[in-house]
Amino acid sequence: MLAADGAGTQHERQVMAKTISEIAEETGYSRTTITMVLSGRASEYRISARTQKIIQDYVAEHGYTINQTARNLKTRRSHTVGFVAPQIANPFFARFMASLEACCRAEGLVLITTSSGEDPALEARALQSLMERGVDGLVLAPCAPRPAAATRKRGRRTPMVLVDRHYPGDSVEAITSDHRENARLLTEAVMASGAERMAFFCGHPDNPAIVERIAGFREAAGDGENARVLTADDDSAAAGETMMQVLLADGGELPTALVCSSLLVLEGALQCLKQARSVVPPEMIIATFDYDGFLELLPNTVIVIRQDEAGLARAAFRSIAAQIGGRPAAEGTRTIVDAELVHLNATA
Known part of the structure; x- marks a missing residue:
């Protein structure tokens, strides 16, 4: 049984989407020309209407995908953020994670989450693994005091923010309740x-x-x-x-x-x-x-x-985004997010 043309064609475009290099090879135009057309800058570079149409028609038929590996190498960004939580089973951290993921998604980033189980050795291993994967930033709810150089890789410090907990003497910005x-x-x-x-x-x-x-x-x-x-x-x-x-x-x-x-x-x-x-x-x-x-x-x-998990997540994401953009917070900064006192089932 054949699928309807629209559904089948759309599925094929998603599966077989082309990279810039593949589009350039199959249309005969340079990678630069393809990039200018796809980024909406064709007129700026005086690319003819005919060339634009050929490229756009090809992309409409075959689709287009970013070569993420090449993009990462060029920009030195992975477009990922790592989060190490003590316990995902804790409803507070589960809700914080969901809010942080929404912040990342809105900016085109992917959140990678793992748990330390309140074990300092597992926490250190998780941080090292995330840094080896080249995450752009780290969000950590620490379970123990951290070594001073714990977030350095190849001489460069990975942007980091602490949440919920702030051990005395830690110079990394912390986002917590009071x-x-x-x-x-x-x-x-x-x-x-x-x-x-x-x-x-x-x-x-x-x-x-x-x-x-x-x-x-x-x-x-x-x-x-x-x-x-x-x-x-x-x-x-x-x-x-x-x-x-x-x-x-x-x-x-x-x-x-x-x-x-x-x-x-x-x-x-x-x-x-x-x-x-x-x-x-x-x-x-x-x-x-x-x-x-x-x-x-x-x-x-x-x-x-x-506690305001969404507010804490937004503040943590703002800190990470600022650091990625070259605007780190002052050492030892602690940002307080207000919480709410709630009475439930109180009898009159």
Whole structure:
């Protein structure tokens, strides 16, 4: 069975599209002439109407594709940006990645994403691999302090911006939320909702974002026995489960508010609590960083710091684009993107 002419011809044009060299060889015109016609500059170079028509008719029939390898060699650009995330499973980084990809696509760039799994060795390997592939810029949410020359290749520094986390002493521009202030506001909102005993579950306490969140929590709640901080080495649902097991093993009353440093930690903590007590007490106030739809399904009062993933992505992309264009930010610059305090399911 034959395909309709229009569909078949269009498919063939897509599959068999020609490069400038192939068009030049088959039409008998120079590569320069082909380039001028395709770029709309034929009149500027006094290329005849007849020549333009021959080239345009040929391209209309056969299609045209850029030889990306040759283009990259000529421009010394790959038209790609690399992003190394700690955990793609974390909804915050998944949404950030989607927004960053949209920024790249709008400018004709391709985003290449990989994950470090919060492992410094994997992070270093990922960065090296992306640089070897010649990415034009790097976006990194670091899981550990970085060596000073970590983004140099062949004596040239690859444009880079850090997101979410900024280790002290790092000279690369960072785009983050104000983690300390957001934690203070979240904790004050929890206390204003009637919480008398709080437990703050924190994954990866060496992460500078978590260090700042703990500081903000302490600033609002103090360091008494009714404002307890529990930590685990990694940011994961398993870490949340482990911290809840520690809390339950201590006996005594449950806290009237559970505050978690991430959605992954909250997920594990609530699963563990439900398995141990059959139900998450509906009177317990739940507070966390970052929003997800499942929070709307909880019967509890839920208070959330909702970070602006799209705003963070736009700021990170602007930084990378400026550096690629030869306009780097001052060393140690930190750009703060506002977050929002949101009350969900609050009872009157």
